[in-house]
Amino acid sequence: MAAIVEQPGFTSDKFDNEEDDTEIMAENFQAPAIGLKTLDGKSVTIGGRQDRPQIINFWASWCPPCRAEFPELEEFYADHKDEIYFFAISQDEDLESAEEFVEDRAENYDALPILFDAGHLAGESYEIEYLPTTLVVDTNGMVRATMVGGITRSKLESVLDSLS
Numbered sequence: 007m008a009a010i011v012e013q014p015g016f017t018s019d020k021f022d023n024e025e026d027d028t029e030i031m032a033e034n035f036q037a038p039a040i041g042l043k044t045l046d047g048k049s050v051t052i053g054g055r056q057d058r059p060q061i062i063n064f065w066a067s068w069c070p071p072c073r074a075e076f077p078e079l080e081e082f083y084a085d086h087k088d089e090i091y092f093f094a095i096s097q098d099e100d101l102e103s104a105e106e107f108v109e110d111r112a113e114n115y116d117a118l119p120i121l122f123d124a125g126h127l128a129g130e131s132y133e134i135e136y137l138p139t140t141l142v143v144d145t146n147g148m149v150r151a152t153m154v155g156g157i158t159r160s161k162l163e164s165v166l167d168s169l170s
Contacts (some may be wrong), residue, residue: 030151030152030153030161030165031151031152031153031154032150032151033141033148033149033150033151033152034148034149034150035148035149036147036148036149037052037053037054037060037062037132037141037143037147037148037149038053038054038131038132039051039052039053039054039147040052040053040127040128040131042093042095042121042122042123042128043121043122043124044119044120044121044122045101045104045105045108045120045121045122050093050119050121052093052095052121052128053132053143053147054147055145055146055147056091056143056145056147057145058089058090058091058145059089059090059091059142059143059144059145059166059169060090060091060092060093060141060142060143061082061083061090061091061092061093061140061141061142061143061162061166062093062095062132062140062141062142062143063079063092063093063094063095063138063139063140063141063157064095064097064123064128064129064132064134064137064138064139064140065094065095065096065097065137065138066096066097066098066103066137067096067098067103067104067106067107068098068103069137069138071137071138071155071156072137072138072156073107074156075138075156075157075158076111076118078156078157078158078159078162079092079094079118079157079159079162080117080118081159082159082162082163083117083118083119084117085159086163086166089166090166091119092118092119093119093121094118094119094120094121095121095122095123095128095129096120096121096122096123097123097126097129097134097137098122101122101124104120104122108120136154136155138154138155138156138157139152139153139154140152140153140157140162141153142162142165142166142169144169150165150168150169151165151168153165
């Protein structure tokens with residue numbers, strides 16, 4: 007039985023790294039280009055056309071499945087950072103919560119780009135209802151896959167390979 011964690015506007019199911027049962031939904035819609043800031047204040051644009059595929063992960067520090075998948079995301083990014091753009095977008099209500107989560111993982115902070123979605127503009131634009139949710143966007147700016155729930159490195163690699 008999955009545990010449900012609720013926060014205003016979001017729901018999160020339990021993530022069990024041993025059972026990779028995350029459903030991959032094929033998609034085909036334009037990823038909106040949205041400007042966000044990294045935790046250290048740099049401007050970044052997610053979505054739209056880019057010269058590499060994009061992995062866009064929506065998460066929150068209060069979400070147990072989000073926290074559980076972070077090591078998988080960090081390993082995936084470390085191995086593929088020259089091939090993709092990866093955006094881990096915090097849906098926390100305040101910047102401090104996202105910063106505290108990152109500080110707890112300080113040894114890995116530089117390994118994974120963390121963005122803060124002030125006002126949830128990106129989350130709303132991408133119609134994110136559940137956390138975590140991961141989107142795969144091709145170089146033409148088209149969302150090709152949506153994965154709701156905790157994701158593993160092997161599942162991300164499989165989806166990335168399918169873009170080739």
